[in-house]
Amino acid sequence: MHHASQSPRRPSVLHIFKIYYPDLFGGTLTVIRDICAGLKDAFAPAVLVCSQSAEQREIVVNDVPVARVHSFGDVLSLPAAPTYPWRLWQKIADHDLLALHAPFPLADIVFALGLGRRRPLVVHWHADIVTHAGLRWLIQPLMRRTLRQAKAIIVSDRVLVDKAPLLREFEDKCHVVPFGIDTDVYDWPKIEPHHVNGRGRLVLACGRLVPYKGFDVLIRAAANREFEVWIIGEGVERVRLEQLISALGLGERVRLLGSVNDRERIKLMGLADVFVMPSVTNAETFGLVQLEAMAAGRPVINTALDTAVPRVARHGMEAITVPPGDAEALGEAIEGLISDPERRRRMGLSGRSRAVSRYSAAAFKDGMESVYRAAVAAACDDPAPAVDRRGEPRWFDSIRIAAALAWSDMRHRYVRSLLGPFWMSLQMAIVVAVLGSVIGQMSNADMLAHLPILAVSMTAWNFLNGVVLDATTALQNSASLIRDRALPPVIFLLQCTFRQGLFALHNACVPLALWLLLTPHDLSGALAALPGLSLFVICTFGLSIVLGALATRYRDLKPIIESTLMLAFLASPVIWSADMVNHRSTVMRLNPLTHLFAVWREPLTGGHVDATSILYVLVAVALLLCASVVTLVHLRKAAFWI
Amino acid sequence: MASISLRNVCLDYPLYGAYDFSLKRRLIGHLIREKGGMRVIRAIDNVTITAEAGARIGLAGPNGSGKSTLLRLIAGVYPPSSGHLSIRGNVVPLLGLNAGVNLDFVAEDNIALLLRISGRKPTRAVIDEIWAFTELEARMQRLPLRMFSSGMLMRVLFATATAFPADILLLDEWLSVVDERFAEKAERRLQNLVSQAAIVIIASHDQPLLRRTCTSIINLDHGRIASTVTVEQPSAPPFEVREISA
Structure with a gap:
């Protein structure tokens, strides 16, 4: 350091x-x-x-x-x-x-x-x-x-x-801890609190030129009146404010001074007759600059916000407080003060004494220091590892519990039947055989060579479909574990992915057998497909978190998700492949599932993945991750929904 | 060291009606600018409890007074709406009777799964030890739980849940379900758990049970603490309540 x-x-x-x-x-x-x-x-x-x-x-x-x-x-x-x-x-x-x-x-x-x-x-x-x-x-x-x-x-x-x-x-x-300022720098011989400008016409404001500061209100307040307005500061609103000044014909009396250094600003504070802080929203919480004006012995006009602004300089004592955004009231208040030098002097004096007594730099420093010291000391007292132990390893525990639950689900399939999840594999093998022969009739392509890819696509689709469908009911089905054993809800969404992953491994024996029987064995394609396949799994998991939580909160989403999945199955190249239909079909290009399948299926068949597909999938992954993070934050409330 | 500290904790429980679960309804409500704010009920109202290791706290009160909700809040099921909640130590909540139990599985598998859920590794020795505590026949380990009577089921679940010392144990209407003879044994086991520096919080309607088991009883009413009673026990209790304030 x-x-x-x-x-x-x-x-x-x-x-x-x-x-x-x-x-x-x-x-x-x-x-x-x-x-x-x-x-x-x-x-x-x-x-x-x-x-x-x-x-x-x-x-x-x-x-x-x-x-x-x-x-x-x-x-x-x-x-x-x-x-x-x-x-x-x-x-x-x-x-x-x-x-x-x-x-x-x-x-x-x-x-x-x-x-x-x-x-x-x-x-x-x-x-x-x-x-x-x-x-x-x-x-x-x-x-x-x-x-x-x-x-x-x-x-x-x-x-x-x-x-x-x-x-x-x-x-x-x-x-x-109220802000404090060093009031000494405003003690300069020429500018004493009782020194009041005889002309009585200079109104000063200071702040970044951003919308909430309300300088447009001050400019409009200056229209058809006598006083001069100087605004210190720079910012994005400058062009708009300049336009407003020239539109109202105030170029003579209203000036935007831009950024000035501290010394210059202090001098200007001393020159001004009235200091105005016309802020219009609660983004203005304190108004340090009005405190500086008070230290310089200037009367202040501020706005009635729900913040400390009207409490630092109080109406009738150090300031006049007007409703925010009211140009008419602001203009009247300024004129009233300008025409009353005695009141200006009194307000300036009480502002100065309030700044010195209540908002001193020393009190601010002491307050900050004691809070900082207490925070550092408290951290030393806290056994930090005790907090940490609940942090990251809890994630690991959640994954372990989800895996144990998924494993037990799978074993349960074997309890009453010998084949267990292989019944599903058998069913899929039949579907693949029937579909293969039908599609073989429709297109003249060599269907036998296509069968392994058809089978692997079906396995992947069954995985995605199963994970999303299971996720829509997972939280309700595990209500007792969430409410009575206080397990984090995300476990049960993770469980869906793990369980369907185990089933997919069972199903994978069908494409594996077909591949061994029907095609020349080349492992390099399978290796190249792995990154794409992991993206596919990540997307599926993200989808299950977001849709699982939404479907638990809003029960009417489940049928919508079911029918959408059905539609997606038909509109995506799962049972048919892209080269069987028009390659440039808009529906196909816009359908994210096309690309989600392409990123691993293309390498598997020895082809090359389109850059657009990769980009499409990466964007989808990023969006899903963001949505998942937001969902995980809201998932804290899941116990209320089930 | 285990400790529980709740300071001015409130919980607003959202009441979802049939329509509140409908996204379509909600979207339409937005479109026609229906003014239907979510109804909430204040289930826990400004509750302050501090407990250190060794405390055994009973929660009493009529149905709907917030006993179970308070236990779930401590377990971390519900996030508090306001106030400060700090729990140090490993919380084992045993609130529902059948949480996580699959009646189709054999007893042994259920015990293994329940242990996994609490983050323990189910070894043969651990399962046998649990089974010994239930005093059930060894061959019943291989039977599906569906075939067990409710009392037998309770024994299995209690034995599993209390097999390992917990820092903080939360119980809801637990002991009253077990038969007389086993209840004594269960209480001994609870005593044993407490003596291993743990906090136990029990919600129950059974006043004698609470007086027997707890060092202090908090009476809840409409989510507020109505009164706190310190139980005087003639036989010196093997634990002490450091501080319980309401």
Whole structure:
């Protein structure tokens, strides 16, 4: 580690967030920077973030090493950095404490998978998911798992716990540590709290130019009024805001200043007459920048959000609070303040004294340090292996139990009959013989050479069909084991795959016998088919998890699945092969089963697999894996369904 | 060390009606914007229990008061809706009487499968030891369980389930089903299990049984803890309850 050489060794803390300086400036980043700087005597900080400018992956910002993972841009306010979870997992072991700045679902993926359990985790809850609330159903289970793993959750105000149902579940872990700022930097001789600009016309706002900041409301509030508006900050909304300014003809009075450095910003804070924070959604949880304005002795206008915003600067005392998104009310409030210098002075004074007394940097630092120390200490007390023992080996136990159950199922087939599952093989041999002769009549191809491939296709199809059909009823059939012996439901879905796998091995004697009898023996094709065959099995298993869970939750799905399977059997090249029909038929190309069979059947017959088939199957596997992970999370509730 | 800690645990049990199991119905409901929120019942309401190794806790209360649900919650069958739940140790829940039993299999195979389900390797010696405890004839090992009377079946299942020491044993209406003579023996075996540093939680209507077996009895009512009674036992019990708070 970077700091390992220093002694005495400070515990190292890894800050996990989506973005950091110098790519962006903003409230959350200020908090991270202040924590790094404030606790540097007690904790060695490091930062892992994403960055679109990937020339330098490791940089140092204010003495803090920052590792940056390449991102291809933002999708749904989230950096598209597919390697981030991987990099995070690698880094976890190097640090004594993990500080996740939530919400950040990319990191939740890592913690939801149970990785990094051995390191204490502290979650800084900056905001709830507000902007893309429609995706909450997907993200929330992940966040819940992260929070469950966390040793402590830090919020800036009590109200955030009360308003977020997810946080209320973990109320006992939540610590309220209000943000603090260094008020000394605002003590500059020229700008004393009583110094009030005689012109009384400058309105200042500051923040990233993103929709939730509500700068469009401020611009509309400036229409048909007297004051001047300066907005500090940069962001994706810039073009839209510029258009709005010129459309309203406010080019003279409203200026977008872009990014400015800290020194410049402090100076501007001192120059302004009124500071406005027009944020429109609960994504604004605290409003660090209004605290800076208070420290600079400026009166504040903020919005009545369900967050700490109207509690940091309180209506009538340090601020005027207006309804969010109401340009008219905002404009009136600004004008009211501008026309009343005495009130501005009073509000500025009380803002300054509140910032100094309640939101000091020292209190913030002490609060953070005690939470961090407690988290590290708690991790040392916890017998970590006790937690671990329940982690990975449990998976192994589940597989063992599923295998034992499947083996017992198969043995049960032999209990009352001598042939056991070989009855099914016999049945299949007859089907293959009949089908072979019929198809031989229809197409003039050499049917005898085709018979082994027909038999092996039928075996594979019976496997897929059997696994999916069994999975639709598996959970209900094992209700007593799930409810009374507390076995994880996934065992019984796994059992279906294992059981049908054992049956398929029985059935495989038919194609094997045909192959030995009818075709020249060449093992290389069989070996080449193995990777494709394992993809086939993985797909089948994924399908059984997803459909098995869905069919248990929604009982009317079972008949639909049954008829779909029947249709799929007829529409896929199982009993007929692709070269018997038009090769370019759209139905055939779109049907995923065509490709799922092609990836192992083509090598088996000595042919080559189409690249499209491989791609098609890999995409299908990836989708099924994602769906399976989501299903496994929901499968916790399976006991309610059966 | 085994321990159970429930802090302000609540469980909202979703009540699925016939229509709630239908995807088609649900999709149509979405389309016509039917306002039919899922009905839930609060099966466990703000329950706090702490138990350390050696505790034997009885759960009493009328039908539907949440005894079994609480046991399943501790076993990890139901995820709690809110509150904090931390279980340390290997939990062996024996809640239903016939869980995992296949009546068509012979007794021996059933025992082997049940042992596998609890993660043990069924060796000949283990199975014989279990069989000795049931006091049934050796040749019955080879008979399908279908031919056993309910009392005999209970003996087999109890012997199998308690063959290995568990950190945490959860029992639901278990002992009352066995005949008099065997019940005494079963109780001795339970005592023996407890003495090996384990937590036992028993849900039962049988008050005398609970008083005999447990060190403390929690009375449940509508999912809430109505009262907690510490049982005074004249003969010094071989275990102690460190802390049980409601």
